[in-house]
Amino acid sequence: MIQGKITKERMEKWKFLSPEEEGFFEVIAGLQREQGVGLEEGLRPKGADCCFIATDVEKVEDCRALIDKTVERYGKIDGLVNDAGIFPCIPFEEVTEEIYDRVMNTNIKGAYFCTQQAVSHMKGQGFGSIVNIGSTHWQIGGSGLSAYGISKGGLHTLTEHIAHHYAPYGIRCNWVSVGWVMSEGELARCLDLGMTEEEIAAQAKKEIPTGSFQTAEDIAYACVYLLSDESKQVLGTDINVTGGFRAVGRIG
Numbered sequence: 001m002i003q004g005k006i007t008k009e010r011m012e013k014w015k016f017l018s019p020e021e022e023g024f025f026e027v028i029a030g031l032q033r034e035q036g037v038g039l040e041e042g043l044r045p046k047g048a049d050c051c052f053i054a055t056d057v058e059k060v061e062d063c064r065a066l067i068d069k070t071v072e073r074y075g076k077i078d079g080l081v082n083d084a085g086i087f088p089c090i091p092f093e094e095v096t097e098e099i100y101d102r103v104m105n106t107n108i109k110g111a112y113f114c115t116q117q118a119v120s121h122m123k124g125q126g127f128g129s130i131v132n133i134g135s136t137h138w139q140i141g142g143s144g145l146s147a148y149g150i151s152k153g154g155l156h157t158l159t160e161h162i163a164h165h166y167a168p169y170g171i172r173c174n175w176v177s178v179g180w181v182m183s184e185g186e187l188a189r190c191l192d193l194g195m196t197e198e199e200i201a202a203q204a205k206k207e208i209p210t211g212s213f214q215t216a217e218d219i220a221y222a223c224v225y226l227l228s229d230e231s232k233q234v235l236g237t238d239i240n241v242t243g244g245f246r247a248v249g250r251i252g
Contacts, residue, residue, distance in 0.1 A: 029055035057110025067117035082111035089144040107151035163236030179242030209244030
């Protein structure tokens with residue numbers, strides 16, 4: 001089960017997570033009903049058994065209903081990917097209560113209660129894998145990303161907590177650190193700063209050791225591994241899908 005805003009990049013990621021040879025069943029959750037239904041219909045002809053459930057992760061009742069509907073439809077929940085996240089770039093001294101609450105509700109509250117409900121089912125099954133999509137900003141947070149960094153710090157703690165306390169129940173929880181993905185939102189942010197696409201590409205070469213931004217497929221490879229039985233002894237770990245990019249230590 002994967003929750004998160006249905007952007008172009010996430011659609012590509014979720015399509016990758018639905019290879020017919022794997023025999024997955026997949027539940028996709030998000031606010032964008034039209035895009036979600038379209039993704040569901042696009043995957044079915046390829047042999048994927050999937051469905052879309054409209055979900056607002058800021059609402060606890062939606063988080064619980066999402067997990068319960070998944071189990072009702074498929075009889076179990078093998079894995080959960082907490083992928084929902086927003087990152088408004090605002091100077092620390094200008095963050096309002098409304099902005100702060102929205103970031104925390106989306107990035108950590110939603111993941112917390114989706115995980116809580118999933119764990120309640122996974123304990124009875126005796127197995128389950130939870131993957132939290134993290135960030136290099138979780139330790140300090142880049143300039144303008146204080147609320148985002150704090151929310152990812154909380155998500156990192158949640159990852160370690162579940163990994164440690166629920167391993168005896170056969171439940172694994174891991175973290176994927178995402179570096180610099182040139183998503184629709186990030187591109188819009190850079191363009192709003194007055195950068196050209198050529199300057200954005202040059203910035204990647206300057207700040208990312210591999211010289212290129214990460215992609216949805218890069219992240220999906222890590223998720224597939226952590227959701228699979230091939231990682232059955234892997235828990236509480238951090239897979240860095242960053243190209244060597246580090247937000248820690250950056251000023252500005």
